[in-house]
Amino acid sequence: MTQVQIENVTKKYGNFKAVDGVTVDIPDGSFVCLLGPSGCGKTTLLRLIAGLEDLSGGSLSVGGMDYSKVPAHKREFGMVFQSLALFPHLTVAENIAYPLKIRGVSASDRRARALELLDLVKLPDIADRQIHQLSGGQRQRVAIARGLAIDPKVFLLDEPLSALDANLREHLQIELRQLQKTLGVTTIVVTHDQREAMSMADTVIVMEAGKVQQVGTPVEIYRNPANAFVANFIGVSNLLAGRLTGPAQFTFDGKVINLTPEDILHVQKGQAGTLSVRPEDIVVLPDPAQGQLNGQVNFIRDLGANVEILVRVGDIDIISVCAPQSRPGVKMSDRVGIQILTGRATVLAA
Amino acid sequence: MTTLTARLKGHRGAAYPLVMLVVFFVVPFVIMLSVSFFSRDDGAFFQPAFELSNYSRFISPFFGKVLLTSLTLSAAAAIISVSVAVPFTYFVTRMRARWQSVMLVFLLSVLSLSEVIIGFAWSTLLSKTAGIGNLFVAIGLMETSQSFTPSLGALLLGLTYLGLPYAVLVLYPALSRLDPEIPEAARMLGASPIRSFFNVVMPMMRNTITGALILVFVFTLGAYLLPQVLGRPQHWTLSVHITDQAIFQSNLPFAAAMAIFLMLVSLALVGISTLLGRART
Numbered sequence: 001m002t003q004v005q006i007e008n009v010t011k012k013y014g015n016f017k018a019v020d021g022v023t024v025d026i027p028d029g030s031f032v033c034l035l036g037p038s039g040c041g042k043t044t045l046l047r048l049i050a051g052l053e054d055l056s057g058g059s060l061s062v063g064g065m066d067y068s069k070v071p072a073h074k075r076e077f078g079m080v081f082q083s084l085a086l087f088p089h090l091t092v093a094e095n096i097a098y099p100l101k102i103r104g105v106s107a108s109d110r111r112a113r114a115l116e117l118l119d120l121v122k123l124p125d126i127a128d129r130q131i132h133q134l135s136g137g138q139r140q141r142v143a144i145a146r147g148l149a150i151d152p153k154v155f156l157l158d159e160p161l162s163a164l165d166a167n168l169r170e171h172l173q174i175e176l177r178q179l180q181k182t183l184g185v186t187t188i189v190v191t192h193d194q195r196e197a198m199s200m201a202d203t204v205i206v207m208e209a210g211k212v213q214q215v216g217t218p219v220e221i222y223r224n225p226a227n228a229f230v231a232n233f234i235g236v237s238n239l240l241a242g243r244l245t246g247p248a249q250f251t252f253d254g255k256v257i258n259l260t261p262e263d264i265l266h267v268q269k270g271q272a273g274t275l276s277v278r279p280e281d282i283v284v285l286p287d288p289a290q291g292q293l294n295g296q297v298n299f300i301r302d303l304g305a306n307v308e309i310l311v312r313v314g315d316i317d318i319i320s321v322c323a324p325q326s327r328p329g330v331k332m333s334d335r336v337g338i339q340i341l342t343g344r345a346t347v348l349a350a
Numbered sequence: 351m352t353t354l355t356a357r358l359k360g361h362r363g364a365a366y367p368l369v370m371l372v373v374f375f376v377v378p379f380v381i382m383l384s385v386s387f388f389s390r391d392d393g394a395f396f397q398p399a400f401e402l403s404n405y406s407r408f409i410s411p412f413f414g415k416v417l418l419t420s421l422t423l424s425a426a427a428a429i430i431s432v433s434v435a436v437p438f439t440y441f442v443t444r445m446r447a448r449w450q451s452v453m454l455v456f457l458l459s460v461l462s463l464s465e466v467i468i469g470f471a472w473s474t475l476l477s478k479t480a481g482i483g484n485l486f487v488a489i490g491l492m493e494t495s496q497s498f499t500p501s502l503g504a505l506l507l508g509l510t511y512l513g514l515p516y517a518v519l520v521l522y523p524a525l526s527r528l529d530p531e532i533p534e535a536a537r538m539l540g541a542s543p544i545r546s547f548f549n550v551v552m553p554m555m556r557n558t559i560t561g562a563l564i565l566v567f568v569f570t571l572g573a574y575l576l577p578q579v580l581g582r583p584q585h586w587t588l589s590v591h592i593t594d595q596a597i598f599q600s601n602l603p604f605a606a607a608m609a610i611f612l613m614l615v616s617l618a619l620v621g622i623s624t625l626l627g628r629a630r631t
Contacts, residue, residue: 052534072537073546085535089553098549099539146539156538 002063002153002186003028004049009058011044018044020210021058026203028063029184031177033197036207037233042190043082043158045207049188050156051075062153078152078185082159084143086131092118093127096146103150117145120179137168144176148183155180157189161196173199194234198222206230222278224264228348231276238282238318240275244268244347250275253314257292262343272350282320283339284309284328291337293318297330311338386606396603404607413591413608417615420571420587427509428517428567432559434510435517440551442518443526454522460515469579472508473499476580505581509573513566520565524558525551560627564620571616588612 004026011019019041026032034042047053049060051072060067067075086095096117097110105113111127118124121141126134134142140160147155160176161169177200180187191197197204198218206213206221206229214226225231228239242252244267248259252275259265267273288294295313302308307327310317318338322328330336389399442453463471475481476498483495498504528551536546552559574589588608596605 050538052537071542072534073540073542075538076540077538079535079538081531081535083529083531085529085531087532087536087550087554089550089556098536098541102540102545150540 004154004186004188005061006045006049007059007061009045009048009060010056011041011048011053012056017210019048022207022210022212023058024205024212024215026186026188029186030202031180031187031200032189032203032205033201034188034190034205034207035194035197035233036192036213038192040207041210042192042207044210046156046158046188046190049154050077050079076150076153078147078150078155080143080147080155080157080160082162084139084163086139086143086146088131090131091127092123092129092131092134092142095131095142096149098146099150113149114145117149118142120148121145122175136164137172140164140172144179148185151183152185155185155187157187159190159192162191162193169196170199176200198234204234206233208233223344224346225276225348226266228274228276231346231348236279236319237276238279238316239348240277240316240318241272241350242275243272244270250347253293255293257340258342259345259347260343264346266349267347273347274350276346276348277340278344279308279319279321281341281344282318283322283341284311284320284330285337285339286328286330286334288335288337291339293338293340294335295338297332297334297336300330300332311336313338382606383610385603386610388603390601390603395600404604405611407604408608408611413588416586416588416591417612419585420589420612421615421619423505423509423577423585423587424567424570426506427513427570428563430506430510431513431517431566432521432562435514435521435562436552436555436559437547439518439521439525440547443522443528444530450526454518457515457518460511465512465573465575468512469508469576472504472511473579476504476507499580500582500585502581502585505577505585508576508580509570512573512576513570516569517562517566520562521555521558524555528554557627560623564623568616568620571612 006022006024006026009019009022010017022041022045034045036042044053048055051067051070055068058068062075087098090098093111093114096114097105100110100113115124115127118127121144123138123141123145126138126142131139131142140163144157144160147157157176161172164172173196176189189197189200201218203215204218204221205215208229214221214230216224221230221234225234225237228237231237231239240250240252242250244265245251245256247269248261248263250257250259250273257275265273283291284297285291293313295311295318297309298312298317299310300307301310302324304324306321307324309320309322309328309330311320312318320338328336384398385396386404387400387402388396389401389403391397442450445453477483478495478497481495481498483492483498486492487495532554533543533546533551536550537543541549571587572589573587574593577585577587577590589612592605592608592612595601595608
């Protein structure tokens, strides 16, 4: 059992709290993404779990044992660094076998294990190459293989795919996820890419300013963001500041938007709140008299797979996304109506 | 001639280093080389001639021993300097940028001291009356103060002090470019900090370390004052004898011959170590 329990963990640099009282419970065998913008403390939290930084406060336990004071080299974790940190003076096989060499495994067993791991990451036949002869994607896989060589208790990855191009990144996200499922190793990945987090993780931990903002499955976090930061960081949200004027009635800019029982309310009737609606739940109508709101088309972006329309309503831009085949017949500067499809909306505390 | 100018036109930038090299290196070297074959004149300095006596006089057990002493001393100084400089520089590069520049400025200030000042400062510091021995007596390490100079240890200390800043300057750029995640990766894989330093950092720095060794070796080979101030006569290096011949015995041809010989030997050694380094990569 390698459940990771993080209790009120804090890391201070002088007066600056990089990680501020984080408490998270990571179940055995789960795949967790630490997600947040740069400087939110996600990498520091990962380094605290790795033992590369000392805790300023709180405790860390792994498999029920206190790990707060265990030095990094005795934790038996695997880690993939952002720079990958492969050793350029060793061959691919020697890189992968390095942790085994330290543990006194014989040369022939090391070699066998390195070949087995290279098969696992779908890179047979490169065991004797030098690191500088490998492509970016190959290095990535070698770093993953090296991190897994000792069957680590916990597998940590710091922005592992950030240096790769978009196609390869998506491909490796799926591969990494499948590999983790096969091995069942508790895995924690740091990323700033919400798509990456959504496509890999069982659990996403959203962080900002050293604090955890929300913990949940990707769908939970997308459907029911805990606050405006999460709503905006995970995908794109239209945030309409207004007031809950009835049990299922939100008023924005003097206009009433009727809600359904499926919409999630974080505020009581009569309180100020922010209605969070995803762009795919906004429909632009050519007739400005229709829909709950109306405004002027500010920008149209045709991305091929979908079309984004920005409509200026009062002093905010409302974003609508639709498929090309359902694109409304509107053009720049037209007055249009806006239909908010309720049922997947959230009213957040103001 | 026209072809030469035509060829040079494409490489105007190359002319500058070429001119500098000829004026400041080739010309003095040719002068020294020709002087080494001249004959010594008691009245004047030397007369143009072509004789090999300067070289043949040098081939003797005495000068053989002196040459060996010189090479051993410089090799030892290089090894000690670099052994001290590698961990020193490594820790400096792990410091914050501001502290790094403070450390480097401090170290560079040592370079402004001449060999003379370094020699006499150490000589005083290691002396019986004013030296570190008094400190050892004060803290109870020794019964009575004693002099640590002249001795082989004092000489090596002085040469190391002379070579250390150069070793650090050669190592610093390479070590500061080293990805800090590399030693961290070794730690995550199970290597203790010391082990990760020897297993990963040192091998990655091999070429730079060889470069630092060569630089300090060649540099200390030219030290002619420290052996006289801090060493005993048996520690006098070839450079001391070259100075002695050139300045006090007014035998420039012999001094030139020894200088040429020393240069060839050190060039050969540097060449061999470079080849060995390349062969292993």
